[in-house]
Every structure is written in structure tokens, then in C-alpha cells.
Amino acid sequence: MGRFKRTLAACALVTTMAAGTVGWAAGDMQTAVTGPPPGAAAAWTADHVLGRQLPDPAATAPARAAQFFAGLTAAQRELLAARHPLVVGSLDGAPPELRYTANTRALTAERDRELARTADPELSGGARRQARERAATYGRLLTPGHRVLAFDPRGRGQVVEVYGDLRTARRIAVVVPGSDTDLTSYTTAARMARNLRAEMARRAPADHPAVIAWVGYTTPVGVGYDAATGHLAEQGAPRLIRFLDGMAATTHPATPPAVFCHSYGSVLCGIAAHRLTGRQLSDLVVAASPGMRLDRAGQVPVGARLWAADRDPTDWVRRIPAVELFGLGHGADPTGSSFGARVVSSDRAEGHTGYFVPGTASLRNFADIALGRYRAVTCAHPAPDTAKGCHHGLS
Known part of the structure; x- marks a missing residue:
């Protein structure tokens, strides 16, 4: 009964938030840019x-x-x-x-x-x-x-940039950013990718890692209707799937790429997960996630591992209700014990975009995941029903 009441309260909160934002946010609703320029x-x-x-x-x-x-x-x-x-x-x-x-x-x-x-x-x-x-x-x-791997000037613009050399990389990672990211404002996504590559190279220089900032979809602007729904993520998910298919056809790392999804990017990754396989990616990692529109970790592709960075106490995403109602909200919290993701420490991370900052446990963990050094990953403090931690079943 207590859980039912909490769910009703969360649903009411989502509805109230939507009612308060749809009016002013309607003018900021984005039209997704998809396909090649006609x-x-x-x-x-x-x-x-x-x-x-x-x-x-x-x-x-x-x-x-x-x-x-x-x-x-x-x-x-x-x-x-x-x-x-x-x-x-x-x-x-x-x-x-x-x-x-x-x-x-x-x-x-x-x-x-x-x-x-x-x-x-x-x-x-x-x-x-x-x-x-x-x-x-x-x-x-x-x-x-x-090294610009994709460019589309339409709308707010999209760009995909490579940090490192795909010809020699034995390990590749892809960073999928969230809201307010486009051609002229992707510095945060670029910084995430550069920091991840630098940490990977520091830990395993012989792997010649490459990291890709994938700003290949139309993202929401601000916190409004677009950010509260999955329609832009649904439009962008096929583009991510095609991109990963292209990577599989043209690059030859030791393993498929690890994909890191930040904020609203994790919504896109969750929607794409239904059509992905272990051939396209080795690991799926979410940080600052408002939800993935998945009910449980078992819905990610066979052969890939799902990880979630423990939510930083100062990250505003912690205040988002873990529900989906009438298309609003993004569902279960990937860091929740019942979801089943491997939850890793984000110690020293600050704020919504601090998970990729040098010196944080989250960035070190992300690098180890991308490098396949799973036993080096620092797990978040496990709840009693997840006492096996994030290493269970890994060699």
C-alpha cells in the first residue's frame, strides 16, 4: 500500500509539472532533424x-x-x-x-x-x-x-567528433549527451569525451583509445515538454543504431564500443537498447539519468552490460519522479536496487554534469569500463538486496 501511495504521489507530481510547463515550453518544442539533407x-x-x-x-x-x-x-x-x-x-x-x-x-x-x-x-x-x-x-x-565524423547544418545543427585515431584504437567509447546540446553548444559533450579519452589513455596507453562525442540527434531545449517526453529520443534512437552499425562495419577495435549516455541521452539509449546487440556495443553506461524508459536492466541487448553511475547528491536529476505517466516522465531509476544495473561510485562528482570531471570516481570507473578492466571498477555502496555489488558475474 505504501509503494502504491508513493507511486500515486509521483504521478501527481509529474502531472503538475507538466501542467505548469507545457504552456511556456510549447514554443520551445523541437522538430527532430532526421535522415540526410533532402x-x-x-x-x-x-x-x-x-x-x-x-x-x-x-x-x-x-x-x-x-x-x-x-x-x-x-x-x-x-x-x-x-x-x-x-x-x-x-x-x-x-x-x-x-x-x-x-x-x-x-x-x-x-x-x-x-x-x-x-x-x-x-x-x-x-x-x-x-x-x-x-x-x-x-x-x-x-x-x-x-576529426569530424558527421555534420549536419540543419536546424540547430549536429556534429560527431572523434578524439583519437579510429585506425589504431583498440578501445573505443561513444558519449551521447543530453538536453541543450547542438552544433554551437556542444562544448560540454566535447569536454566529457576528451576527459574520458585522457583517463583511458592514462590507464592503458597501449590501447590507443578513441572517444567519440555523438551529437547526432535533436536534443530538448531547457526543462519543458520535450525533456519530459521521449519523442525526441524516439526520433534519435535509429540514428544512434545506424551509427553503431557503421562503426561495426568500418572499425576494428578489440571489442565493440562502450556507449556512455548522459542525462536525456540515457532516454535515447534506453529506447535504442531494444534494437541493439552485443555486436554493436560492449557496455551501456548511464549517468545523471532521469530514466531509460526501461523497466529493468534485463532489457538491454544480450552480451552487453548495463552500468549506472550513482547519483551525485547535488545533481538535480535526483528530484525527478521515477515514473512514466501518459508519456510524461522516463520510468524507473537505473540506479535503483530493483532495476538491476551495475551501480558504480561517483564519489567527488558535483552537479548534473560533473560525472566526467578528472579526479572523480565516476570518470575513473567509466575509463575502466571502456577498457574492459571490470575488476578495477569501484562499486557504489550496495543496498542489502544488491550485496553482490557491480562485479558479480565478471572476470
């Missing part, structure tokens, strides 16, 4: 420069795309990247080095276009200011050392 995709499909039909960028499986590019000469691959940079640059299954080249061309073209907009007297001051911000972002991504 104009670029149409030009690609209509191009017979190689004397044959090019693979449909929206429908071709990444493994088939990888086979297509493997059958081309280097000159043919470069020709396609030059003619269709927006398509090749984000085509899962295309060789990563070719995608870097294509995205350099696409970023250069978009930077020049935005610079031209800054001098357009027909535009408002706000539009010119936004153009300057975009041009500056593109310019930073064009500086030496950046």
Missing part, C-alpha cells in the same frame, strides 16, 4: 558519375554502404566526397578518413555561406549575429586536429 540526398541519388546507381543514403544498411566503398578506387571515393560532401560526410558505413575529408569540405562551404550572410544588409541584426556565431563554430571545427 537536397543533398536527391543530388547524390541522381548522380551517375560512376556509371551506376549510388546507394540510397537513407535506406542502405551501413554494412552494405561499407561494401560499396570498399569496391571503389581511391580516386572514385575522393570524387564522391568532393561532389557530395554532406552525404558522404555523414554516411554510416563510409570510411572514417573519407568522412573527415568530406566534412572538411562541407564545413568550409557552410562557413563561407554564413560569412556572406553576416554582410547581407537584408538580414536583421539578430540573423547576422547568428550567422557570425555559426561561422565561428565552423571555423573552430576546421582548425587542424579536428
Whole structure:
């Protein structure tokens, strides 16, 4: 009876929160950007420069795309990247080095276009200011050392960046960020990825780790209707699945990547988990999660392990009710004892974005998980019914 009352109270809280936010948040509702840019995709499909039909960028499986590019000469691959940079640059299954080249061309073209907009007297001051911000972002991504694996200028913009070298990496990790992350504001996601790679390299330099910041979906803005529902996560989940399929087809680490999902990103990862397998990822790790729209850890793919960072006491996500009602809320708490995830310590982490900060137990644990050093992971203090801790069943 006590549990039933608590659930009713939580449901009432979710409903009250929704009623109070939907009105002002409706104007901030995002339209998800999915699929390749229509104009670029149409030009690609209509191009017979190689004397044959090019693979449909929206429908071709990444493994088939990888086979297509493997059958081309280097000159043919470069020709396609030059003619269709927006398509090749984000085509899962295309060789990563070719995608870097294509995205350099696409970023250069978009930077020049935005610079031209800054001098357009027909535009408002706000539009010119936004153009300057975009041009500056593109310019930073064009500086030496950046490896852009995907780029989409539509809407708020999306970008996928690699830290490290995918050709030599024996261990790869992917960071999926949460709300308020886009092309011009992904510095937090980038910092998470860089910090994780640095910790992995410090602990296992011979593995030449690479970490990818995957800003490949439309995220919610602020705390409103989008953040309280799963519709943006549902639109983004197929993109993550395709991306991981492309990684499996084009990279050859010692094991599949470990995927780290922060905040609303864990909602996306939970939805994607129903269609993922151990071939696509080795470990699924959530931090600052409001819920995964999963009832239990057993719903993640066979062969992959599900981990959750213990919630930092100063993280506001602790105040979110662990329920889902009428599409609002994201369900069970992944750190709860009944959920069944392997809960790891986040000692010294502070705030909602502090789990990837150097010196925290969470970052050390994340690095050990990504490196497959499971016995080195520090478990959170187990509850009586989870006394086996987070190491049970691991070698």
C-alpha cells in the first residue's frame, strides 16, 4: 500500500509539472532533424558519375554502404566526397578518413555561406549575429586536429567528433549527451569525451583509445515538454543504431564500443537498447539519468552490460519522479536496487554534469569500463538486496 501511495504521489507530481510547463515550453518544442539533407540526398541519388546507381543514403544498411566503398578506387571515393560532401560526410558505413575529408569540405562551404550572410544588409541584426556565431563554430571545427565524423547544418545543427585515431584504437567509447546540446553548444559533450579519452589513455596507453562525442540527434531545449517526453529520443534512437552499425562495419577495435549516455541521452539509449546487440556495443553506461524508459536492466541487448553511475547528491536529476505517466516522465531509476544495473561510485562528482570531471570516481570507473578492466571498477555502496555489488558475474 505504501509503494502504491508513493507511486500515486509521483504521478501527481509529474502531472503538475507538466501542467505548469507545457504552456511556456510549447514554443520551445523541437522538430527532430532526421535522415540526410533532402537536397543533398536527391543530388547524390541522381548522380551517375560512376556509371551506376549510388546507394540510397537513407535506406542502405551501413554494412552494405561499407561494401560499396570498399569496391571503389581511391580516386572514385575522393570524387564522391568532393561532389557530395554532406552525404558522404555523414554516411554510416563510409570510411572514417573519407568522412573527415568530406566534412572538411562541407564545413568550409557552410562557413563561407554564413560569412556572406553576416554582410547581407537584408538580414536583421539578430540573423547576422547568428550567422557570425555559426561561422565561428565552423571555423573552430576546421582548425587542424579536428576529426569530424558527421555534420549536419540543419536546424540547430549536429556534429560527431572523434578524439583519437579510429585506425589504431583498440578501445573505443561513444558519449551521447543530453538536453541543450547542438552544433554551437556542444562544448560540454566535447569536454566529457576528451576527459574520458585522457583517463583511458592514462590507464592503458597501449590501447590507443578513441572517444567519440555523438551529437547526432535533436536534443530538448531547457526543462519543458520535450525533456519530459521521449519523442525526441524516439526520433534519435535509429540514428544512434545506424551509427553503431557503421562503426561495426568500418572499425576494428578489440571489442565493440562502450556507449556512455548522459542525462536525456540515457532516454535515447534506453529506447535504442531494444534494437541493439552485443555486436554493436560492449557496455551501456548511464549517468545523471532521469530514466531509460526501461523497466529493468534485463532489457538491454544480450552480451552487453548495463552500468549506472550513482547519483551525485547535488545533481538535480535526483528530484525527478521515477515514473512514466501518459508519456510524461522516463520510468524507473537505473540506479535503483530493483532495476538491476551495475551501480558504480561517483564519489567527488558535483552537479548534473560533473560525472566526467578528472579526479572523480565516476570518470575513473567509466575509463575502466571502456577498457574492459571490470575488476578495477569501484562499486557504489550496495543496498542489502544488491550485496553482490557491480562485479558479480565478471572476470
